[in-house]
Amino acid sequence: MSKPTHLEPSELGTKEYWDSLYTAEISNHAHNPADTGTVWFDDSDAEAKVIDFLSDPDSELHLSLEESSFLDLGTGNGSLLFGLRDAGWQGRMLGVDYSRQSVEFARRIAESRSQDTETESEKPVEFREHDILQTPASALLADVQQPQGWDVVLDKGTFDAISLSSETDPASGRRVSESYRARVAPLVRDGGLFLVTSCNWTEEELKSWFEGARKDGEDDGDARGWRFDLVGRVEYPSFSFGGVKGQTISSLCFKKVRDI
Template sequence: MSAGADGGGAAAALSREGSPVKDGFVPSALGTREHWDAVYERELQTFQEYGDTGEVWFGEESMNRLIKWMQKHKIPLDASVLDIGTGNGVFLVELVGTFSVHVEDFLNLSTKLSGFHICIDKGTFDAISLNPDNAVEKRKQYVKSLSSVLRVKGFFLITSCNWTKEELLNEFSEGFELFEELPTPKFSFGGRSGNSVAALVFQKS
C-alpha cells in the first residue's frame, strides 16, 4: 500500500498511522468519528478566531486536479456533486457557484439521497479503512452507499494515500469500472519509484 501524501499534513498522518495488515490496516483512532469531530471542532475555533481555513487535504494541487478534470470533461454546471467527508469544507467552497453540491455523513446517509452525477473522496475511504470497529465491513458499507447514491454512468473521483491503484480497483470492482487514472507526484527511494498518492476516476456501470 502506498505511503506519503500529495501535500497536506493530515493525509500524511493517515499514511504514517496505518500499517498494512491482512484485509486492511492496523486499527487507529484516525478511523473514528470521535477523532475527526474533535479535529474539526478545533479547526472551527481556529477559523472563528483567526480566519484560518485549516488543512487542505492532499494539498491545493490535488484539489485543482479534480476541478480541472471536471472542466476537461465538460461536466454540466447543473451537475449534482456529493463531497464525501467534506471536513472543513475548503474543497466544497471551491465547488460552490460552479456545481450543485451537497454535504452528507456518508455512513449515515439520508434515505432520499440519490442520483448524483459525481461523488468525490479525498481521504475519507482512507480514514474508514483505519476504523477499529470492523473496518472491512465499513469499507463494504462504503461501497454499497456509494452505489446507492451515484447514478448509472456517474463518476466517482477518489484520492488515496493508503491504497494503491491496484488495491482500489479491487475494492471497487463490483459495480464500478476504471475510467481514468489522474497524474500524481512521483517519488524515488532505494532505486525504486512510485506515486505518493493514487487518484482514480471510476464510472458506475
C-alpha cells in the first residue's frame, strides 16, 4: 500500500507555534487554575472515546487496569493521561513533548491534581521533554528505565503536526513524517499497542502510513523484523457527502508483532 500524498507544510508543524501556544496557556492557567488548556478533538469527544475503547472489558486488547503502562507522544497539557487516571488506570504513565513549555504546563496541572484530596493517593503522571525525531528511542527508554518499551503508546494529533512540518530527515532527505513510524516502533513493547488519532488523515491513509512490516528505507536500529497489525478502531459519528461516507477524525489501534 503506497503512502498518501504529503500535506502542505503549516505553522502547526513548527516548534515555535507550540511553544507560543503553551506559553499562553501557562499564563491563562496562572490567572485561573481551573483553566487547564485545550483538549484536542474535543468537538468529537475523542479523548473520552479513546479511553472507552481502551477500557472496554470485552475487547481483546489484553490490558490491565492495574499494571499497563502508557507513553503519550506530544502530550501537550497531559489531558489524555489524566483522563486515563480518572478512569481507573493505575500503571506507569509518561507524557513527552518537544515543547518545554508544554511539559512545564502539564507538570503544573499534575501538581494541582496532587493537591486535590480526591487524587492524592494516585500514582503521579510523569512528564519529560523529548523530541522523538531528534533523539533515539533507546535513549528515552534507558533514561526512564523502561527498557522493554510501553504497553500502550498514544498519539492524539502528534502525527498530524509532524505531517505539517516542512523539515526533512538528514539521513534520508525525506519529510520527517516518513521517519515517524520507525521512531515510534521501538517505544512499543513486543505485543504492545500503538493508538493514533488524526484529523488530517482518513483511516485508510493511517493504515497506509503505519500498517504492515518495515517500510523501504526505514531504519530504527533494530535488526529484528517487526510489523504493526491493525487490531481495532474507535467509532465516531459519521457523515455522508457526495455519496461518500466518512468521519471528521480517525483513531486506529495497531499491535506490534515480531516476525518469526
